Amino acid sequence: MIVATPLTPREAILCGLLADLFGVPRVSPGDSFVRLGGDSIIAVQLVGAARKAGLRIGVRDVLTQPDVAALAAVSTAATTTGADPGDGDGAGPLPPTPIMHWLRERGGPADHYHQYVVVRTPAGLTHDRALTMIQALLDRHDALRLRRTAPGGALTDHLVIQPAGAVRAGSALTRVSTEGLGPSDTARLVRREVEAARDRLSLGDGTVLQAVWFDAGRDRPGRLAVVINHMVVDGVSWRVLTGDLATAWEAVSAGRPPRLDPVPTSFRRWAGLLAAEASALRRAAELPHWAGTLRPGTLRLADRPLDPGQDLEERAGHHAVTLPADITGPLLTQAPERLNADVNEILLTGLALALAEHRHHHAPGGASGVLVDLEGHGREELFEDADVSRTVGWFTTIFPVRLDLGRFDAHDVRAGGPTVGAALARVKEHLRGIPDKGIGYGLLRHLHPAAGPAPAGPDAAEIGFNYLGRFTGDRDRDWHILPEYGARLDSVTPGMPMAHVVEIGAITLDSPDGTVLRADWTWAAGAIGEAVVHGLAESWFRMLTALVTRARRPDAGGPTPSDVALSSIGQDEIDDLEAALEAF
Incomplete structure (x- = not known):
């Protein structure tokens, strides 16, 4: 790793951390986190890494400061105690x-509701070393010891985190030989063993993690599949776990016991903080916002509502598409900087334009708004003394957003014209008007003593959207995720009802051609036609290309009300000010 000579020690720390996170040889104090391709999930990782290095910064700081030098300037010294945080x-x-x-x-x-990853393992791995590493994960991360202690009742009853040492790696690790097998036979075996590991998961037995080591033979790299019940893992957690595997390997390969970094805030403590937060007055004040979002009248795509007895994950349709590197690169770096928007805002703007095109061609008299259930990482900075950047658990938030589709002008969109800019402005302002990134919706809906608003029947969101962020790394490096075995993390759980008519899972991956955006579209085949979903998928990528075109125009990037300090100023006034400045 090469770090350009920085001006201050804090800049040196941050430049080094960012170079590691993005897998690039050099970061300088003048580089922008957004321009590097950063998103909110990488921001959470940076906050945790900076805390370990002695610096305190917030996710908001990472996303809003213009460059590394400015981020270093607002950082403070992280306070530490002699005790192991979270113990x-x-x-x-x-x-x-x-x-x-x-x-x-x-x-x-x-x-059996699960996520899984497959990582490359080093040639020197043995069964005993793998056991030691898995035990270190089980003992360090409390959520991996979750158990339902009594049968019957609701899923959420009788949940207990067992003490460290209660779950032994011997019951969590299986060795399977792949010696002499070719790539295709190995891939088939991996998928079969992942399904078998899924079937061994049991909340009642406290079995929420199963690992399968695919031993390719002496002195040959192998594979490790890690299958975890989704109740205790999410996208950020996987980044923590794969990093800890690398840390544990560094120790055991040198003959030392693994010592994983502390977890400042336990998942159980976070859950308790959320339970208390649900009754806070500031959450009740959000009720008008959510009631307005869930008001009747939304564009419908499906032929019928979801049927939980028929629309199951194993019966769903699937369509995977990849946005080429020459579009993904500028979409993640140049576009956010030029358009004053984050990656999620840009991706959702593309979706809004795709839905507007669908409405234009297929439902011209339909409603001009559409509800989308948006997933967030959920690790919001709500509590002053909570740091969940290294906490393994299921933090995900799901909350509704209402996309205003507006008018659609195909020629103007292809040119990246005002139609694209107006769509982005609408999406930005709506998303930035959501309190605390939507975490309050779930608190009100599920934890508030008087449950908050909930969509009913025909007005429920038909679309679910989840951007998992960027997974950097080299598939030829040990402990890095191998995307050919499934990069979306989620996998089919037989018997699980679909949550939405259409679900979109997107992830950014490094490929030999550069960074690419991969999207998996899943749909209830009995409720919506394949042609409709394929059409939306193709349209979404066209609209993302139009946003890149927009970002390259000299008139791109005008501010919207949320970009300026005076919250009372409106978009029309901003446009007038811009026009006056141009005339001057």
Whole structure:
């Protein structure tokens, strides 16, 4: 790693951390986090890494400061204590979080509801070393010891985090030989063993993690599949776990016991903080916002509502598409900087334009707004002394957003014209008007004593959208995720009802051609036609290309009300000011 000579020690720390996170040889104090391709999930990682290095910064600082020098200037010294943070409060009864209640309402076989990754393992790995590493994960990360201690009742009843040492790696690790197998046979075996590992998961037995080591033979790199019940893992958690595997390997390969970094705030403590926050007056003040978002009248795509008895994950349609590197690169770096928007705002603007095109051609008299359930990472900076950047658990938030489709002008969109700019402005202002990135919706809906608003029947969101962020790394490096085995993390759980008519899972990956955006479209085949979904997928990528075109125009990037300090100023006044400045 090469770091350009910085001006201050804090800049040196941040430049080095960013170079590691983005997998680039050099970062300088004048580089922008956004221009590097950063998103909110990478920002959470940076906050945790900076805390370990002795610097305190916030996710908001990372996303809003113009460059590394400015970020270093607002950083402060991180306070540390002699004790291991989080020790003592991680084990015990677990208050169910909003997302756990969401899963309870969804129904289905929660025991086998899972995510998984497959990583490359080094040639020197042995079964004993793998056991030591898995044990280190189980002992360090409390959520991996979750258990339902009594049968019956609701899914969210009787949840307990067992103490460290209660779950042994011997019951969590399986060795499978792949010696002499070719790539295609190995891939088939991996998928078969992942399904078998899924079937071994059991909340009642406290079995929420199963690992399968695919031993390719002496002195040959292998594979490690890690299958975890989704109740205790999410996208940020996987970044923590794969990093800890690399840390543990560094120790065991040198003959030392692994010592993983402390977890400042336990998942159990976070769950307790959320339970208390649900009754706060500031959450009740959000009720008008959510009631307005869920008001009747939204564009419908499906032929019929979801049927939980028929629309199951194993019966769903699937369509995977990849945006080429020559578009993905500027979409993640140049476009956010030039358009004064973050990656999620840009991706959702593309979706809004795709839906507007669909409405223009297929439902010209339909409603001009559409509800989308948006997933967030959920690790919001709500509590002064909570740091969940290294906490493993299911933090995900799901909350509705209403996209205003506006008018659609195909010729203007292709040129990246005002239609694109207006769509971005509408999406930006709506998303930035959501309190605390939407975490309050789940608190009100599931934890508030008088439950908050909920969409009913025909007005429920038909579309679910989840951007998992950027996974950097080299598939030829040990402990890095191998995307050919499934990069979306989620996998089909037989018997699980679909949550939405159409679900979009997007992730950014490094490929031999550069960074690419991969999107997996899943739909309830009995409720909506394949042609409709394929058309929306193709349209979405065309609209993202139009946003890149917009970013390259000299008139791109005008501010919207949320970009300026005076909250009372409107978009029309901003446009008038811009026109006056241009005339001057």
